[in-house]
Amino acid sequence: MAHNGNLVNATKLREELEETGSIFQTTSDTEVIAHLIKRAGRGPIMDRIKQALNELEGAYAIAMLDEKRLIAALDPRGMRPLSLGKVGAGYVIASETCAFDVVGAEYVREIVPGELVVIDDEGIHFDTFSEAKNRSICSMEYIYFSRPDSNVDGQNIHSVRKRLGKKLAEVSPVEADVVTGVPDSSISAAIGFAEQSGTPYELGLIKNRYVGRTFIQLLKRFASEACR
Numbered sequence: 001m002a003h004n005g006n007l008v009n010a011t012k013l014r015e016e017l018e019e020t021g022s023i024f025q026t027t028s029d030t031e032v033i034a035h036l037i038k039r040a041g042r043g044p045i046m047d048r049i050k051q052a053l054n055e056l057e058g059a060y061a062i063a064m065l066d067e068k069r070l071i072a073a074l075d076p077r078g079m080r081p082l083s084l085g086k087v088g089a090g091y092v093i094a095s096e097t098c099a100f101d102v103v104g105a106e107y108v109r110e111i112v113p114g115e116l117v118v119i120d121d122e123g124i125h126f127d128t129f130s131e132a133k134n135r136s137i138c139s140m141e142y143i144y145f146s147r148p149d150s151n152v153d154g155q156n157i158h159s160v161r162k163r164l165g166k167k168l169a170e171v172s173p174v175e176a177d178v179v180t181g182v183p184d185s186s187i188s189a190a191i192g193f194a195e196q197s198g199t200p201y202e203l204g205l206i207k208n209r210y211v212g213r214t215f216i217q218l219l220k221r222f223a224s225e226a227c228r
Helices: 012-021 028-039 043-053 098-103 139-147 159-170 186-199 213-228
Strands: 002-007 056-067 070-074 083-087 089-093 106-110 115-122 123-128
Touching: 002 012, 002 028, 012 028, 028 056, 028 159, 043 070, 043 115, 070 089, 083 098, 106 139, 106 186, 139 159, 159 186, 186 213
Parallel strands: none
Antiparallel strands: 002 056, 056 070, 070 115, 083 089, 083 106, 115 123
16 A cells, blocks of 8 residues: 555544554554554455545545555545556556656546546446545645646646746845755746746755755754754
């Protein structure tokens, strides 16, 4: 099982599951989902999955694989992106459309909120586990999470960020010698700001590709200094 999202009732569900005998090996929301499916009984697997998904609250784009099928599901509000692609006679699921380019897949469409997609030897089948609610995709997908060459809700991420940069130049102009972006997510916005303002765009920061991720470490350091 692969899960992209955050369950706001994960702690409550975990406590209920532990009270009925579930033993957890991790602290991840993903394991909560697996235990819910197991607890749902001995009926058909798809019924158990639907029952488990309807107990979840929050954001979740899920892909599950067993011996017979690949199953994908998106929460009723569609808070996280999830797309369907096609490679020859087969199908693939990805949280970002840029993944299709890597494997040579053709983009088919986005999985809609509350939808359940099953891929097996007989082909592809579409079902629902919940009624769709108002689409509430996370704005951070456009601002930070997604790669610039991905498309979310029909919008190219690079184009969206570039338009945001242009709008920022309109509503908050500044006098400056150059515009530079912090790698990588703000580069598209910086290009848009530079174009709109007429200020030259230049490289100011270079990302080191040979060290581990330091973003969380920096946040912790800044938070610690702010509390002093």
